Amino acid sequence: MSGFEYVVGFYALLLGLAVANVAVGFADMWRDRERVGVGYCAPLLAGTVLLGAMNVWLSTWATRTMVTVDGWQMIAALGISLPYVFVSRAMSPPEGATVTLEDHYLRSRIPILVALAIAPAVSVYSKIRLDHFHYAEFEEMWLAARIALPLLLMLTPSKLVQRAGLLALNLLLVVGLFSWK
Numbered sequence: 001m002s003g004f005e006y007v008v009g010f011y012a013l014l015l016g017l018a019v020a021n022v023a024v025g026f027a028d029m030w031r032d033r034e035r036v037g038v039g040y041c042a043p044l045l046a047g048t049v050l051l052g053a054m055n056v057w058l059s060t061w062a063t064r065t066m067v068t069v070d071g072w073q074m075i076a077a078l079g080i081s082l083p084y085v086f087v088s089r090a091m092s093p094p095e096g097a098t099v100t101l102e103d104h105y106l107r108s109r110i111p112i113l114v115a116l117a118i119a120p121a122v123s124v125y126s127k128i129r130l131d132h133f134h135y136a137e138f139e140e141m142w143l144a145a146r147i148a149l150p151l152l153l154m155l156t157p158s159k160l161v162q163r164a165g166l167l168a169l170n171l172l173l174v175v176g177l178f179s180w181k
Helices: 003-031 041-062 071-090 101-129 137-153 159-177
Strands: none
Touching (some): 003 041, 041 071, 041 101, 137 159
């Protein structure tokens, strides 16, 4: 097994958990839609987790020839993946809560948005420092926007701004899916 295969197996375990949590969250949203309002932020946040996980996979693939396996690489994998697992669980209120999913997001947005900024920041640091990867100019701008957008969304609890910002983040992540080589 190559170092890349070993590291990707670890990512698969952690990111698979985040994706599974989102799938269960969608099923819960559907099941409880009559009792608990969904809104727009929760589905957009779920999309962010799914698209973010796919971008992690593709950015890891881009460094496949440079990946080494050591303790720092495993710590980096945790720093990149665990924020998605956290968000995939934190995006839903506790069982039996009557608050809408959008209101729950608005109340919980700061730790959720910090987590969404941590994952790409750790990814950039680890790919430069551990894998000696060099980003293209477009990738640098994309990553700067990817880190800055969640941090900027922390500044306001406005539903409209949060919806627009999460939509923009999803669109940015879709662009990322087709940018990694």
